[in-house]
Amino acid sequence: QVQLQQSGPGLVKSSQTLSLTCAISGDSVSSFTAAWNWIRQSPSRGLEWLGRTYYRSKWYNDYAVSVQSRITINPDTSKNQFSLQLNSVTPEDTAVYYCVGDWGRFAFDYWGQGSLVTVSS
């Protein structure tokens, strides 16, 4: 059973960088079959996929067009975790952020507990 444990600050100031980490247990961030995603949810934007990282002999990233100029998702193989960095945040980035694993079934199988991040102006 895969478990994802998120951590990071719940309050970020406008124009600064939002940073979250997701620790994986039950699988490896370097798995050849899994991908590791960040998804957020807010009342105004609903569920929004932000991007993913995955390993297939080398590391790949895909990012949503809406955030691609501001986002970085990085794996950390030494700690078996992955991270989200979102730069130049505004109050519109206030949301619950989820780290999520998928195993190539065109669906998101395992979700972290969610982290409410508030961007203050």
Place this chain on the structure above:
Amino acid sequence: SYELSQPPSVSVSPGQTAIITCSGDFLGNRYACWYQQKPGRSPLLVIYQDVKRPSGIPERFSGSNSGNTATLTISGTQAMDEADYYCQAWDSSSVVFGGGTKLTVL
């Protein structure tokens, strides 16, 4: 950009069948999946690849996808099924979610 549309709300009596739809252009040509979300909880995958149930999901949950519409059907709906339901599909290398449907079990 690709969009998925869901009715905002659906009501059903206990024991009856709930049907939740998700519409998108040629959605039947893509895999659709469904998530259940209860207040304060993370979404839970209930249907993937149109018709498949993950381990542990009750048989009363079923799905279909054809033409422009994917459907989540809950047979013999129980009070515990009251939740928000979201459809989701892939578009190129990105992901699209529907706006969600609140299922009320009256």
